[in-house]
Amino acid sequence: xxxxxxxxxxxxxxxxxxxxxxxxxxxxxxxxxxxxxxxxxxxxxxxxxxxxxxxxxxxxxxxxxxxxxxxxxxxxxxxxxxxxxxxxxxxxxxxxxxxxxxxxxxxxxxxxx
Amino acid sequence: xxxxxxxxxxxxxxxxxxxxxxxxxxxxxxxxxxxxxxxxxxxxxxxxxxxxxxxxxxxxxxxxxxxxxxxxxxxxxxxxxxxxxxxxxxxxxxxxxxxxxxxxxxxx
Numbered sequence: 533x534x535x536x537x538x539x540x541x542x543x544x545x546x547x548x549x550x551x552x553x554x555x556x557x558x559x560x561x562x563x564x565x566x567x568x569x570x571x572x573x574x575x576x577x578x579x580x581x582x583x584x585x586x587x588x589x590x591x592x593x594x595x596x597x598x599x600x601x602x603x604x605x606x607x608x609x610x611x612x613x614x615x616x617x618x619x620x621x622x623x624x625x626x627x628x629x630x631x632x633x634x635x636x637x638x639x640x641x642x643x644x645x
Numbered sequence: 646x647x648x649x650x651x652x653x654x655x656x657x658x659x660x661x662x663x664x665x666x667x668x669x670x671x672x673x674x675x676x677x678x679x680x681x682x683x684x685x686x687x688x689x690x691x692x693x694x695x696x697x698x699x700x701x702x703x704x705x706x707x708x709x710x711x712x713x714x715x716x717x718x719x720x721x722x723x724x725x726x727x728x729x730x731x732x733x734x735x736x737x738x739x740x741x742x743x744x745x746x747x748x749x750x751x752x753x
Contacts, residue, residue: 536688624688638688
């Protein structure tokens with residue numbers, strides 16, 4: 533997937549436990565994004581990063597936090613997972629902001645019981 | 646509210662049966678419209694970007710067109726390997742807004 537690796541690819545956890553998803557890129561792109569995809573909804577932006585230690589919220593950021601300590605890594609953390617956070621999570625990267633092609637990872641399927 | 650809708654939700658075609666998918670949007674200040682293909686268990690894969698009304702892009706059996714309020718993805722003589730979910734997304738400002746997708750099945 534064009535130099536983007538997401539881990540883990542599948543995870544089952546229990547309500548109230550913390551979860552961290554990792555996105556690793558080898559493209560040296562400045563912008564990184566976390567989306568969630570649910571049936572009947574389009575991809576929805578959770579958080580994005582425009583540089584090391586520079587992040588901002590998307591439309592569905594409640595219950596999620598992110599960190600980017602290196603250009604290549606973007607972490608998504610659910611501090612206390614809830615069943616409503618059961619979803620497929622996609623990381624994406626782009627060279628520039630706005631009307632620039634997003635390249636997506638293969639996704640991480642998270643199930644919160 | 647800025648919104649992107651896609652129709653139909655699902656489409657079943659026989660191999661060789663041409664058809665079109667629709668993406669309608671209400672965002673103002675459009676900076677680009679994107680089409681992606683998504684196979685089961687995978688991330689979306691970029692197909693086309695369109696920037697202005699009247700613009701067309703082609704790739705193999707796919708052709709994307711853009712008007713002021715909608716885009717069409719025309720599929721000519723589809724093959725089973727064209728089966729996938731097709732997503733459109735519009736860009737306004739710095740944000741992407743994705744539609745829910747059209748699930749296309751092409752039967753042999």
